[in-house]
Amino acid sequence: MPAGSVAVVVTEEIGVPSWDLYELSIPCTVFGKPQPDLADPWYDLRLCGTGAGAGGSPTGGGLSLRTPYRLEDLVGADTVIVPSVPDVCVEEGAPLPRELIAALRRAAAAGARMVSLCTGAFALAEAGLLDGRRATAHWMHTAQLAGRYPKVRVDDSVLYVDEGDVLTSAGLTAGLDLCLHLVRRDLGAHIANQLARRMVVPAHRPGGQAQFIDLSVPARDDAGLSPVLDWARAHLDRPLTVEDLARRAAMSPRTLYRRLHAATGTTPLRWLLGQRLARAQSLLESTDLPIEKVGELSGLGTANNLRHHFLRHIGVSPGDYRRAFPARPPRAAP
Template identity: 80%
Template sequence: MSAGSVAVVVPEDVAVPSWDLYELSIPCTVFGKPQPDLADPWYELRLCGTEEQTPDGAPDDARLGAPASPTGLSLRTSYGLGDLADADTVIVPSVPDACVEEGAPLPEALIAALREASDAGARMVSLCTGAFALAEAGLLNGRRATAHWMHTAQLAERYPKVEVDDSVLYVDDGDVLTSAGLTAGLDLCLHLVRRDLGAHVANQLARRMVVPAHRPGGQAQFIDLSVPETDDRGLAPVLEWARAHLQQPLTVEELARRAAMSPRTFYRRLHAATGTTPLRWLLEQRLGRARMLLESTDLPVERIGELSGLGTANNLRHHFLKQVGVSPSDYRRAFPFAAPAVRRPAQPHD
């Protein structure tokens, strides 16, 4: 008996440029490589093609894995859609772009197989735009779900019965789990390992993959803390000065004075250049400084609050929870700081 069987859906056009192989590689890496020292036996991975099978069970080479691929890449698998219902976990990586951008229909056989697997008790999982397949099968109706933030508006519009949340890395709704795109899919797969085999196994596996051991699903997918490019040379010097003095109690009046503008003009010019208000801009810069310090130092939260200009530890936690979606402590656990090794001076030979 293994840690569980994991069936990964491989769309028929896996070899075309619109297919992002990254989402397919994630479950293969997490569940496909045995880790006997962590759990023995490990997961049983099955790659299930969406094309019809030949009578002997092997896929039709003229369809799945055809060598005439623009990318020079092909894929063959001995499993098909009929094998989904026998799996403990079914994972649907990103669906073809045409199904998302143009509303092209997903294969009816795939949708039927997903429903059958769910009815059989399989844990249903989507990575990135794989949520469109689960939604089409009706498996997300009345549930909270997510996908890559670039596609969540389309998901919500196309499937109004789904409670789409575009602000999280992944959603664990028990027997149905969905994730945002790219590395959020890896976060979700490691979360599954944590659920199945415990935190120690998941942490050790993450360490081998050189990724954060655990990013909570509620953490924000994307927060723009950058400084937008601007040709406004009157603003650039004062914004650079402000970023270098974030620990000080900066005011709009002081920044306007340094820019040789009235507060009203400064407000208008900054909003035109950055799309935000001066106070919001300062908050974003301070949160960015706090994130950097949490990732790269072992300073206490109280000191980070001071250095970032957010004041007390409580104030830092308040803004972090509101804007990032997790506490500073949880964020730091996702990016553990490793102090650089101290090189001892060479000793002369006797």
Template identity: 80%
Template sequence: MSAGTVAVVVPAEIGVPSWDLYELSIPFTVFGKPQPDLVERWYDMMLCATGERGPGDGDFGLSLRTPFGLEGLTGADTVIVTSVPDPCVEDGEPLPPGLADALRAAHDGGARMVSLCTGAFALAEAGLLDGRRATAHWMHTAQLAARYPKVTVDDSVLYVDDGDVLTSAGLSAGLDLCLHLVRRDLGAHVANQLARRMVVPAHRTGGQAQFVDLSVPATDDAGLGPVLEWARERLDEPLTVTDLARRAALSPRTFHRRLRAATGTTPLRWLLGQRLGRAQSLLEATDLPVEKVAELSGLGTANNLRHHFLKQVGVSPGAYRRAFPKQS
């Protein structure tokens, strides 16, 4: 039994060079390659095109063909829509025929709908973003908001999880969203291990900023990577912002400013997110009691762990452990 069927839609017609190689590779890398040593049931993935033979040429003169058309969306558990053709975004040209109807039908059939970058225009055209908060690449969010006023467009986040409909910003934010889906489906431990294999951050929350303040120096000695890794290795210790700032050889105020510029969040929220991620992994991968999980993740007591878990994750630690039992 698989973790679910993922239908990836390339919303382009033959002869329109609009599909992006990097963006298309993201769902293939995350969902298309089995990971039998992580979990027995992985995803079944199919590539679906709006044209009869496929979406034609893309980046670097590559051509793409697929045996699946929009009928492949029927029965899919998750539908991922990649970027729509540039003329659909910039000039308001119509989407490929039948795409909006197929997306609506898939959603009505119970599919989880996901867009990468300007794929949000396709979901919006299908009416699936009406009354919802959504995002896309910041270069196109103004057009999205103007064209679809019923959508609450947020151009400041990496991705938006609205339950059965999820949208992401461009490029690497699509990878963050796909890993977030694995986290939702298979748990933090599996998602973290997959991210480690891909050599990418295990978990960037959707609320992080799409872009950073480029005035922050990019040299190794000025970067925050080493001190953040140092903190991740010591989450069971009573770390403070002062501790992190001292390790980075910065004042607490400067450290706060630089971390917020780099991640879109505060040091305390970053620490809490890391500790909750550690707690999730321990709940999935070990049989340790909740009290010990709280201690090792730096959340102190079982009551404190339960409080933050309910607030941030939405379920109790016990319910989370039952949802993602330890793999034998």
């Protein structure tokens, strides 16, 4: 017996470029390339198209894919993986193919381990396979996932979620984290680590998706609050209070609380903390300032306090975050 049969869904027939080459390549690379010195036989990979027959499925990048298997071949696979679904299904609510949803339900009922990468979670949720479960997707789409499927307990802070027979990952490279986790579950840590070395990636990344979320801009600003929020962002190194913001906005603390909550969905103190964390992230990415100075300039105080908030809200230490984002040569802070 192979290490397991893996069926990967390739969505077609939406009328738009419908599959992401990067996320599709991840399970193909992990499960489709034999590794005889690690496990022989390796996994048995099937690409299953949702269109009629085995026709070409466009990527939108000048390529097309002809799949040798169809949706009925999902049933009987040990693991079913759904990579990203078309953007139009996520952002505009266009329906996913009914045949796909029915096939996912049949595969799950037959005992398959169900896996989604990025927005593939929308397909599992539509099939009812995430009801009552914790799940994730790319952080840019988790709010839509939670709003559309309220029975799903969406967690936007993690790289992947393992619920036993149903697993979901965040977007893009987080799909690789999850696929390596599947190998670790199936064949053990040693084989997963060796495979990760061959792919020149860490076998396990520290932290979660929270370190990649853009905290710098609130979702919605009340036009009347914009001046005071801009002022607060410019003075994050000060020990600001709700009373300071209310005084600057010429309103009572209660009114400020109500309007800020309506505009951003959070409280004044949590908004301030989010802005301080965003400032600290920016300083860690773009300067070589000591951690103590980053804490001071962001208003988070001592290095220990900065570390506490980073571990709690970002999921990694400030040092690990800086090593993960060496995006540009260091420069002095303004």
